[in-house]
Structures are given as structure tokens and as C-alpha cells.
Amino acid sequence: MSEVPRIAVTGATGRMGRELLALASEREDLDLVLAVSGSAEDEVDGVRVADAEALPRLLVENEVDALVDFTAPAASAEYVAACADAGVAAVVGTTGFDVEQEAALTQASESVPVLKASNFSRGIAALRRAVREAVAALPDFDVEVTETHHNGKRDAPSGTANTLLEDIDELRGDHPRVHGREGDQPREDGEIGVHARRAGGVPGEHDVLLGGDHEYLSLSHTALDRGVFADGALDAAVWLSGRGAGWYDFGAVINDEE
Structure with missing residues (x-):
């Protein structure tokens, strides 16, 4: 070299x-x-x-x-x-x-x-560490993963969202994923909601929501460029x-x- x-x-x-x-x-x-x-x-x-x-x-x-x-x-x-x-x-x-x-x-x-x-992104690397720690600490909380990208992105969910989901699966086991919801769809125990949004020129946003009965925790990362x-x-x-x-x-x- x-x-x-x-x-x-x-x-x-x-x-x-x-x-x-x-x-x-x-x-x-x-x-x-x-x-x-x-x-x-x-x-x-x-x-x-x-x-x-x-x-x-x-x-x-x-x-x-x-x-x-x-x-x-x-x-x-x-x-x-x-x-x-x-x-x-x-x-x-x-x-x-x-x-x-x-x-x-x-x-x-x-x-x-x-x-x-x-x-x-180094910020995403930090988000992954935070998500793993939060999921381990809150085993009974519901989990939803939402990502937003520019209108030209082809794959959905994003690769980063899939990586976050894989991190969650490693801690909780393989749970069913529900991609968006429509009609009569009450949340099932253990499912993970996944939502992909496409708009404008957004470089990338990822949010992991952990919800309990009386509180919730939201961990997110936004790329500005x-x-x-x-x-x-x-x-x-x-x-x-x-x-x-x-x-x-x-x-x-x-x-x-x-």
C-alpha cells in the first residue's frame, strides 16, 4: 500500500x-x-x-x-x-x-x-448502543421503529432500521413485525411496529419508541447532511x-x- x-x-x-x-x-x-x-x-x-x-x-x-x-x-x-x-x-x-x-x-x-x-454515522452507532441498553432495561415495553428518508430511497424499511430491529431481536428474540397499521389492528403482545416514511430530500431519521403503561422513552437520530x-x-x-x-x-x- x-x-x-x-x-x-x-x-x-x-x-x-x-x-x-x-x-x-x-x-x-x-x-x-x-x-x-x-x-x-x-x-x-x-x-x-x-x-x-x-x-x-x-x-x-x-x-x-x-x-x-x-x-x-x-x-x-x-x-x-x-x-x-x-x-x-x-x-x-x-x-x-x-x-x-x-x-x-x-x-x-x-x-x-x-x-x-x-x-x-457515528451518531447511529451511539443510538444502537443506547437502544440495546434501553431494550434490555425495559423488557415489557412495547417497541415501535420509525424511519424517514428522501423520496428517492428504494428499500423500505431502511438498512439502518433493519439493523436496529436485528439489535432488538438479539435481546428479545424473534418477534413478529407489523409494517404500518390499517383498519382494526389492536397491538398484539410482543409485536414490533415498523414504519417507513418517504418525503423530500430527508437524508435520514430514525426513532425507536419504547412505551409502557404510564411512560415512554423515545431514542432518535437525525442526519442533517x-x-x-x-x-x-x-x-x-x-x-x-x-x-x-x-x-x-x-x-x-x-x-x-x-
């Missing part, structure tokens, strides 16, 4: 791709050497964007150390496979994978380091570069674990 990690960004013409390029260009702890996209744009904010179909070759030619991906599940699985072939670490922020696509990422981690996270996710993903790419093959967690980046 070079003195600073050489970074590639996929989906360079998308919402997160543009944010990644803007922030990567300002950082001194990495070198942005490659940006690719499946769209026809040749340049984004002064950064040359190559055709994503050439990624396998370009990863080698540009001696990339780590790739950052926020695209779509099918494309992401292909890009991570290309990383495995080229010996490039992969940081994945894409959500909505099916079982087969998730397996492809796991397989790639046998050859290169792969770090996949539903959210790269996509830069928080982009910066976290770039932190992960710098941290992951040069590490051994395997499956990594964003919590290790936050704690700067070896």
Missing part, C-alpha cells in the same frame, strides 16, 4: 457518490484515484468519472487499495467480486441485498477485507486498507480496533 490509501468510488454520479467525491478530494489521509459510474456523465465536480464496466481493469491499473460503494445491490455485488479478484478492500454502504447477493459479499471476504454497514455518511465511509476505507481478508464491522473503525 502507498503512503496514503488509494481510494476508488463507485456510483460517482449518484447522491452519495457525489458527496464521497467532494469530501475525498478535501482529505489528506487518502488519495482519490478512481471514480466510476454506470451513467453517461464524464465528470463530477472536476473529477473524471470512468465507465463502471471497466472497473475490474481500472482497479488494477490504478493500484487501488480500497473501494467505497453506495450503489444498488446487484451492482454492488459485482463490484465487490471485482475487488476480490483484484485484491482490493471493499467498504459497502449499499443496502437491500437479497440472500444470494449477501452470500457473494461473504465469499469475497474470504479473499479481501470487506466492511459492510447499513449506516456510517449526507456528508456524515460519506465521511464515515471514507474513515472506514482508510482503516480497512492493508488489513487481512475477512468480514469487518464499522464499530471496529469507531473503536480503532486492531
Whole structure:
């Protein structure tokens, strides 16, 4: 690996791709050497964007150390496979994978380091810790999870909401999830309500409500700008570069674990 990690960004013409390029260009702890996209744009904010179909070759030619991906599940699985072939670490922020696509990422981690996270916000990491502590302390409280995102987000519930639900399941066991309610639907014991809202350009809001008979606790996080996710993903790419093959967690980046 070079003195600073050489970074590639996929989906360079998308919402997160543009944010990644803007922030990567300002950082001194990495070198942005490659940006690719499946769209026809040749340049984004002064950064040359190559055709994503050439990624396998370009990863080698540009001696990339780590790739950052926020695209779509099918494309992401292909890009991570290309990383495995080229010996490039992969940081994945894409959500909505099916079982087969998730397996492809796991397989790639046998050859290169792969770090996949539903959210790269340090605030969300703190929210997860707080939710786990609250759920453990209030075992009889009802739980509702609500997330709000921009009107272009495809997967629902969000990857972060699913991660929060998985954290809750680890503590309470696998309980039925009710996605929204309509008509005569009294709450059943143990169920977890899940609500997804899509509006405007909201970067991301997540709220976990724990309700008892005489009190409730609400834990929430609001992202004001996509830069928080982009910066976290770039932190992960710098941290992951040069590490051994395997499956990594964003919590290790936050704690700067070896």
C-alpha cells in the first residue's frame, strides 16, 4: 500500500457518490484515484468519472487499495467480486441485498477485507448502543421503529432500521413485525411496529419508541447532511486498507480496533 490509501468510488454520479467525491478530494489521509459510474456523465465536480464496466481493469491499473460503494445491490455485488479478484478492500454502504447477493459479499471476504454497514454515522452507532441498553432495561415495553428518508430511497424499511430491529431481536428474540397499521389492528403482545416514511430530500431519521403503561422513552437520530455518511465511509476505507481478508464491522473503525 502507498503512503496514503488509494481510494476508488463507485456510483460517482449518484447522491452519495457525489458527496464521497467532494469530501475525498478535501482529505489528506487518502488519495482519490478512481471514480466510476454506470451513467453517461464524464465528470463530477472536476473529477473524471470512468465507465463502471471497466472497473475490474481500472482497479488494477490504478493500484487501488480500497473501494467505497453506495450503489444498488446487484451492482454492488459485482463490484465487490471485482475487488476480490483484484485484491482490493471493499467498504459497502449499499443496502437491500437479497440472500444470494449477501452470500457473494461473504465469499469475497474470504479473499479481501470487506466492511459492510447499513449506516456510517457515528451518531447511529451511539443510538444502537443506547437502544440495546434501553431494550434490555425495559423488557415489557412495547417497541415501535420509525424511519424517514428522501423520496428517492428504494428499500423500505431502511438498512439502518433493519439493523436496529436485528439489535432488538438479539435481546428479545424473534418477534413478529407489523409494517404500518390499517383498519382494526389492536397491538398484539410482543409485536414490533415498523414504519417507513418517504418525503423530500430527508437524508435520514430514525426513532425507536419504547412505551409502557404510564411512560415512554423515545431514542432518535437525525442526519442533517449526507456528508456524515460519506465521511464515515471514507474513515472506514482508510482503516480497512492493508488489513487481512475477512468480514469487518464499522464499530471496529469507531473503536480503532486492531
